[in-house]
Amino acid sequence: MAEPIDIKPIDDVSAEKALLKRIEVYSMGEAKAPVEAEGFGHIYRIGNRNLRNALKYCEDFSLWAYLEGNLTEDSQDKLKLIEAWMAETADRYEQDTSGVGNRAWRVFDDLIAQGGAASPSEYEQFGYETQQAMRPQLKLLEDANLIESAIDESDKRRRTIVVTSRGWIVNYKRSGFEVS
Structure with missing residues (x-):
């Protein structure tokens, strides 16, 4: 098999259209799909526009919503539920970062x-004099x-x-739940 080719993320509107087409097909x-285009777009943006990770988190959310009995037909309620679930996930992920100190957070930011x-x-772009000092x-x-x-x-x-999908979600929490 050939080596994978790195490609840039698709734009937000096209990502949402791709999900709508997937739902249609x-x-x-x-x-009704538990995650609609707007909710998918929200997850897609949080994860730095990684399509594979966004689909994985949509699947995680859908399974959670089903198991918790939180399925709803209303689009706005779905979006609010996704936002709440993502905030809860971000809180949980951030709790696992207790060993990360201020200097490491600066590197992360x-x-x-x-x-x-x-x-x-x-390393110099991160404020270090040597690569070993940043390690x-x-x-x-x-x-x-x-x-x-x-x-x-x-x-x-x-x-x-590279920042992991978990890292992007923790960044979402640390940024006050702002999506870029």
């Missing part, structure tokens, strides 16, 4: 400001599942640090 009669990806060799902060963030590092497939010596 897979619709089973009168059944700077990484978010850069779009969620950087190389450890860019403990990255370890704390990685241990809290807020970031992950990957080896560049084209240059095995180069590493990339």
Whole structure:
């Protein structure tokens, strides 16, 4: 198989249209989807416009809503329920970050400001004099599942640090539940 190709996220409107088309194609009669376009768009934006992660969180929400008996037909009620569920999820994820200190949070915030990806060799942009000085902060963030590092497939010596889907949700909580 060929190597995956990195592509930019689709715009918000197209993402919502894609979900509507998916609902139309897979619709089973009168059944209503627990997540409609506006709710999907909300989750999509929280997760830094990652389509795969947005669909996963929609599935998680749908299962939760079903098991809790929180299925509703009203679109506005669905959106409010998604927002409440996402806030609850963000609270739960943030509780798992107790080991992350102020210096690590600064690195995390700077990484978010850069779009969620950087190389450890860019340590000066994060206020460090050496890559080794920044490493403990990255370890704390990685241990809290807020970031992950990957080896560049084209240059095995180069590493990339990226914010995880959990990290984007924690960022949503830390930003006062603001969606960019």
